[in-house]
Amino acid sequence: MQLSLPLMLIVNVVFVVVGTAIDPPLMRLLALPMPLITLNISWQLLLSLYLYSHHYRAPMRMSSTLKGERFPMYLSLIIEDIVAVDLNGKLEWRKAWNRRYNSSFVIRRLIRRLTLFWGIGGMCIAAITLGLLFGIKGRAGREAGYAIGMLIVPYYNNNIMSVDFERRKKC
Numbered sequence: 001m002q003l004s005l006p007l008m009l010i011v012n013v014v015f016v017v018v019g020t021a022i023d024p025p026l027m028r029l030l031a032l033p034m035p036l037i038t039l040n041i042s043w044q045l046l047l048s049l050y051l052y053s054h055h056y057r058a059p060m061r062m063s064s065t066l067k068g069e070r071f072p073m074y075l076s077l078i079i080e081d082i083v084a085v086d087l088n089g090k091l092e093w094r095k096a097w098n099r100r101y102n103s104s105f106v107i108r109r110l111i112r113r114l115t116l117f118w119g120i121g122g123m124c125i126a127a128i129t130l131g132l133l134f135g136i137k138g139r140a141g142r143e144a145g146y147a148i149g150m151l152i153v154p155y156y157n158n159n160i161m162s163v164d165f166e167r168r169k170k171c
Contacts, residue, residue, distance in 0.1 A: 008040045027143060028133055035129040042122030048074035049115045064094045075115045076101060 012033035019029035051071040058071050063080050065072045080097050083089040089097075101107050136144050 004040055004044065008037055012036065031129075031133055035126040035133070038122045039126035039130075042119045042126060045074050045115050045119035046123070048072065048077075049112065049119065052112075064098060073111050073115050075118070076111050079111075 015029050015032050019026040048071065052073050056071040057068050058065050060067050062072060063077045065077070080094055083097070084091070084094045101111070132144065
């Protein structure tokens with residue numbers, strides 16, 4: 001999973017370079033990065049949920065999950081790595097997160113639900129975006145595909161997810 005994100009970045013850079021190098025620019029090619037990133041992260045979320053639910057063991061060390069331990073959910077790894085590395089939480093935070101995660105059914109259920117919600121939602125948005133991008137013919141299709149790829153996909157997580165969070169918070 002750690003290799004797929006850099007590979008996706010390289011593929012997206014190639015799409016942007018090739019798409020802008022040709023005159024006129026290839027709008028469909030320029031619209032591909034956002035839905036492909038969403039698709040890439042979404043299938044990994046769903047795969048990690050499947051592996052976690054079926055008690056598979058980690059084939060190698062993944063973040064602070066050691067080889068042979070229960071396969072972690074990808075969202076848990078993302079949270080752990082971002083806070084521990086980017087927000088300077090360090091090893092103490094990793095230990096505290098793992099203690100809390102392992103002892104709290106509520107946290108595990110929340111991570112499982114978010115993983116499922118973001119995984120399925122991301123796959124649906126990526127599929128719809130790619131379908132519209134390549135399903136609409138002509139100039140209108142190129143422009144619509146570019147607009148959809150650059151406008152809908154980035155704001156999907158922020159808007160739809162926050163509405164769902166606010167709805168759940170009121171319950």
